[in-house]
Amino acid sequence: MPLLELKNVTKAFGGIIAVKDVSFSVDSGEIIGLIGPNGAGKTTIFNLITGVYKPTEGNIVFDGKDITGASPASIVNAGIARTFQNIRLFNKLSVLENIRTVLYREADYGLGDALLRTPKVTRIEKKLYDKSLEYLEVVGLTDFIKNRADSLPYGLQRKLEIARALALDPKLLLLDEPAAGMNPDECVDLVELIEKIKKTYDLTIILIEHHMDVVMELCPRIVVINFGEMLMEGTTQEVQNDSRVLKAYLGEEYANA
Numbered sequence: 001m002p003l004l005e006l007k008n009v010t011k012a013f014g015g016i017i018a019v020k021d022v023s024f025s026v027d028s029g030e031i032i033g034l035i036g037p038n039g040a041g042k043t044t045i046f047n048l049i050t051g052v053y054k055p056t057e058g059n060i061v062f063d064g065k066d067i068t069g070a071s072p073a074s075i076v077n078a079g080i081a082r083t084f085q086n087i088r089l090f091n092k093l094s095v096l097e098n099i100r101t102v103l104y105r106e107a108d109y110g111l112g113d114a115l116l117r118t119p120k121v122t123r124i125e126k127k128l129y130d131k132s133l134e135y136l137e138v139v140g141l142t143d144f145i146k147n148r149a150d151s152l153p154y155g156l157q158r159k160l161e162i163a164r165a166l167a168l169d170p171k172l173l174l175l176d177e178p179a180a181g182m183n184p185d186e187c188v189d190l191v192e193l194i195e196k197i198k199k200t201y202d203l204t205i206i207l208i209e210h211h212m213d214v215v216m217e218l219c220p221r222i223v224v225i226n227f228g229e230m231l232m233e234g235t236t237q238e239v240q241n242d243s244r245v246l247k248a249y250l251g252e253e254y255a256n257a
Contacts, residue, residue: 001064003028003204004049004172009058011044018044019228021058026172031198031205033219035212035239037249041228042208043085046174050082051075063171079171083161083178091150095141095160098149099132102167135163138200139193155186159193166197172204173197179211191217216240224249 002025011019019041026032034042047053049060051072059068067075090098136142139159144152149160158178165173175194179187191214198205209215215222222239224231226248232239239245 002026003063004206005059005061006045006049007059007061009045009048009060010056011048011053012056017228019048022225022228022230024223024230024233026204026206028171028204029202030221031194031207031219033215033222034206034208034225035210035215035222035249036225036231040225042225043176044228045225046082046176046206046208049075049174050080076168079169080174081165081168081170081172082174083158083165083176085177085180087157087161089149089157089160089164091148093149094145095136095147095149095152096129096132096145098160098164099135099167100128102164103128103131132167135166138166138197139163154181155189158182158190162193162197166201170203172206175205175207175209177208177210179209179214182211187211187214190214194218
């Protein structure tokens with residue numbers, strides 16, 4: 001059974017159809033690419049999966065349960081986390097606090113315990129601190145734990161956003177253009193990081209990305225969206241050599257690569 005299924009999903013905003021009759025599935029442990037021109041509807045699909053938008057038609061099933069129209073909070077709790085095209089960090093908090101803030105959802109102590117700093121609070125705070133360091137170590141940010149988030153170089157901010165998504169303990173991770181603004185060396189580093197976190201946390205991943213070298217390196221299967229509709233899905237090789245994809249998006253330089 002697939003971990004995620006989109007079944008004939010459509011999203012209309014008034015008379016504008018942003019996504020039309022899109023269907024695809026993702027198996028547990030798989031990493032797939034979701035590509036297409038700007039404005040094709042890719043981020044809208046992420047917003048539908050995560051409950052930001054409710055589908056006009058169709059159904060979304062995650063881990064065997066219909067999550068169509070569910071709230072974003074319930075979808076996070078079900079095991080779906082994401083990053084964003086435009087980085088969304090707690091800019092004035094430290095790198096460590098950005099992760100620890102997410103983990104506080106696991107803190108099962110009350111206001112009285114917090115005010116009195118009971119042993120229970122001390123124990124839980126130590127646990128959250130250690131877990132925060134674990135996620136930051138995975139993405140290579142342990143040397144920056146005291147830095148303010150907005151003081152980090154752009155590429156490191158991207159890594160921090162990924163670490164914060166990992167702290168939600170997802171089964172499915174949605175990465176929305178994680179290589180945006182990165183130079184070639186940073187893209188190579190990002191590919192290695194995504195491969196590492198996929199293996200470390202046994203993740204299923206959907207990747208939206210315009211850096212096609214990143215997509216081709218990471219994703220054995222790719223879904224192509226154009227004008228809100230499925231253009232095709234197939235293996236990396238099939239996508240590289242499909243005339244419709246070349247015409248709509250990739251360009252001849254990717255043919256027979």
